[in-house]
Amino acid sequence: MSQFSLKGRTALVTGGARGCGLAFAQGLAEAGADVAIFDVVDPVAAFFEIEELYGVKTKYYKVDVSSIESLKAGFKAFEADFGGKLDICVPCAGINKNLAFLDTSFEQHSQLLGVNVLGVYHTAQLAAQQMIKNGTKCGSIILVASIASWMAIRSQKSSAYCGSKGAVRAMCPAIAAELVPHDIRVNTISPGYVRTEMTAPFPHLLESWKDEIMNRRVAEPNDIKGACVFLASDASSYMTGQDVLVDGGVTKW
Numbered sequence: 001m002s003q004f005s006l007k008g009r010t011a012l013v014t015g016g017a018r019g020c021g022l023a024f025a026q027g028l029a030e031a032g033a034d035v036a037i038f039d040v041v042d043p044v045a046a047f048f049e050i051e052e053l054y055g056v057k058t059k060y061y062k063v064d065v066s067s068i069e070s071l072k073a074g075f076k077a078f079e080a081d082f083g084g085k086l087d088i089c090v091p092c093a094g095i096n097k098n099l100a101f102l103d104t105s106f107e108q109h110s111q112l113l114g115v116n117v118l119g120v121y122h123t124a125q126l127a128a129q130q131m132i133k134n135g136t137k138c139g140s141i142i143l144v145a146s147i148a149s150w151m152a153i154r155s156q157k158s159s160a161y162c163g164s165k166g167a168v169r170a171m172c173p174a175i176a177a178e179l180v181p182h183d184i185r186v187n188t189i190s191p192g193y194v195r196t197e198m199t200a201p202f203p204h205l206l207e208s209w210k211d212e213i214m215n216r217r218v219a220e221p222n223d224i225k226g227a228c229v230f231l232a233s234d235a236s237s238y239m240t241g242q243d244v245l246v247d248g249g250v251t252k253w
């Protein structure tokens with residue numbers, strides 16, 4: 001079987017109802033994996049087309065990753081539906097509130113960290129626990145960070161968001177080191193500017209960002225899914241604790 005094939009594997013993607021998470025779910029399914037998603041909103045129509053398109057099993061669970069009770073309930077239901085199998089986990093759910101540093105309240109900041117940091121950390125933790133319990137071989141956890149973990153987002157008020165994404169990137173090597181004995185690899189993907197509902201409220205920025213990007217275009221979600229499929233597959237078996245920037249060269253120019 002091809003090193004890139006995910007046939008027979010089971011994946012869980014948080015924030016998979018739309019945007020980057022949906023693209024990751026589609027990419028993993030295209031490579032052959034069954035895919036479950038956790039999200040607080042109902043998935044867009046394209047999610048329900050995955051099963052027929054790629055002949056894999058899919059399932060949506062309404063889960064709020066910022067609540068440990070909701071996360072645990074989601075994992076319990078997912079474990080029962082998929083027979084405990086879990087090979088790939090992509091904690092992708094995230095929010096960005098464009099909060100001004102001088103005005104950000106403790107409550108706003110806590111809410112953002114609850115989704116972007118605690119949600120990612122505990123999704124990865126519960127996934128690793130399930131993988132270990134199930135005796136998963138070659139497990140892969142792919143945390144979604146951002147170019148915001150490397151730089152400020154131009155023309156946006158991004159301090160809280162950048163801090164949250166920096167935390168995701170920083171936790172990755174440490175988690176990876178602890179999971180080596182369990183045959184689980186952990187990496188981050190740092191997407192650049194991607195056209196999704198998160199960036200849709202800033203059409204003028206999407207336009208101006210183009211000039212900052214080496215390849216002169218904002219990404220579509222499909223542009224970043226290949227990196228996720230690669231990190232999920234055995235083709236990346238020597239990679240762990242790494243950050244993969246998929247940013248059109250914006251951080252290098």
Ligand code: NAD
Pocket residue numbers: 014015016017018019020021038039040041063064065066092093094095096115119144145146147148190191192193194195196197198199
């Ligand atoms: P999006 O808003 O289109 O999608 C985010 C998804 O996460 C939504 O379906 C949303 O309902 C879900 N979500 C939000 N809070 C949740 C919660 N508490 N529990 C469960 N699900 C929740 O945004 P996107 O652009 O697709 O972003 C996906 C990830 O990619 C985020 O972590 C984001 O920070 C990251 N990212 C996005 C960009 C970009 O330019 N769009 C760039 C770099 C990184």
